[in-house]
Amino acid sequence: MMLGLRSRGKADTAVLDAQRGESYPYPYPTGWYRIASADSIRPGEIRAITCLGKQFVLWRARESGEIHLMDAFCPHLGANLAGGRVDGDCIECPFHLWQFDGEGRAQRIPYSDHPPERVLTRPYELEDVHGQLFLYHRSDAESGDPEEPPAYEVPRIAEVDDGSFVRRGQRNAGRLRMHIIEICENAADTAHFQALHSQLHLPWTQVRVPGVEIVHRAKWVLDEDRPWMMHFDDVVTLRALGRRLPGGETKVRVSYHGPGSLLTFHFELPGWGELTMVKTFLPISPLEQQIDFQWYAPKSMPRWLVWWVIGNWVSQFPQDIDIWENKTFQARPKLSRDDGPVIAMRRWYQQFLPEPDDTRPGNA
Ligand code: FES
Ligand SMILES: [Fe+2]
Structure with a gap:
């Protein structure tokens, strides 16, 4: 047991972690990551997820029961969707109450009859393997081809x-x-x-x-x-x-x-x-x-x-x-x-x- 290390103060930890952080390679390598277990999220539930250096929102539609993972920030003016609610099969943003379906299209804008038709926030695909939900993350997300298939599959037992x-x-x-x-x-x-x-x-x-x-x-x-x-x-x-x-x-x-x-x-x-x-x-x-x-x-x-x-x-x-x-x-x-x-x-x-x-x- 490293008691000497345990008794460290906050400042020591900050210095230690700064030095450690600089020493390591890129922190989010390409691969499959488990996000949650499917049975832990109920219909109508919204969960804020922080991982891979980003904010996501994980939510489950009430009627279809489908689970969706999206960027947490609303494509309209950036509110955090995790503070919203699920209405039917849509997630509703808490700011101007736009409602998005699981494909990321605005289905309803309370003050406009003209919601844009195109996809506004692209959902991330999740793979359900033995009840665990996995996300494929690409370390070259900005420069690489998003359509390229994953380099490997989530293993099944x-x-x-x-x-x-x-x-x-x-x-x-x-x-x-x-x-x-x-x-x-x-x-x-x-x-x-x-x-x-x-x-x-x-x-x-x-x-x-x-x-x-x-x-x-x-x-x-x-x-x-x-x-x-x-x-x-x-x-x-x-x-x-x-x-x-x-x-x-x-x-x-x-x-x-x-x-x-x-x-x-x-x-x-x-x-x-x-x-x-x-x-x-x-x-x-x-x-x-x-x-x-x-x-x-x-x-x-x-x-x-x-x-x-x-x-x-x-x-x-x-x-x-x-x-x-x-x-x-x-x-x-x-x-x-x-x-x-x-x-x-x-x-x-x-x-x-x-x-x-x-x-x-x-x-x-
Ligand atoms: S910021 Fe989400 S509806 Fe306006
Ligand atoms: Fe070990």
Whole structure:
């Protein structure tokens, strides 16, 4: 625990974050980002969403039940639509009460019979995968072709599609003061695993289990067929007094679909079956990420086992957080020959960034 860092004052944090912010690459790489779960937004509900450095409004039509994501600011004179209301299948701006349909056309202007016919505010397309709503964001939004199809699709979990897995839980893990590239660097920096993640905790807690060591055999690989993917493979065993504990080894493959915004964890539990966890990171601002996860397993898998596997992973996360929230990005790191393939990962990550920009370290 970094108590010294915790006792920092506001000014220290401002200086720290300014220095950190300058060190990192572009904060909103191209990729799919989870915005919300579909069942969390009721018909008629409006939600202000801040993410990817912008303000959006997410709303659900009352009659059609369709969910729409739009720029928060009204195309008329700029009021924030999140302060409005939903009337039927339109969102009404709180300022001059213009009403827009889900396609962004003005359907009604209370003081005019001549609403413009063209689309005034272009809605963003959302992809609903297993009940989660994803937005495809382009880091080259201004210079690139908006009609170009996404570089990859949101992954579906085959076992959910064929009915052998069901959703067994979900969690809003809140926000962290960190940059999204750290999620990717975490996988390639294989040396940190034994240093940071070798202590067993009671699942879901920071209570240490004395005398038990977690042994990791970690490896980072690029996906040969899907250039937007990389994987982190780990074989985990438990050891006490120098001896391996019974219970076998857990194999986990963490697959990165894109720039750290969407990770799937696939656990193989010998004798028990398999389990998949989806973890998403949504940049709110350059140094702030919203974290959510959902997990899926067969209905028949015992609750305690699901609780144990997911909880063990969750209880390792705070070790990373203390580091992530206080670190900078070393554009030219001094590595030892036994470090993980950090540089290779950064090369892979370039595909999600805007055109190379020498002014941002890591983009060059
Ligand atoms: S600013 Fe929205 S209706 Fe005028
Ligand atoms: Fe880690």
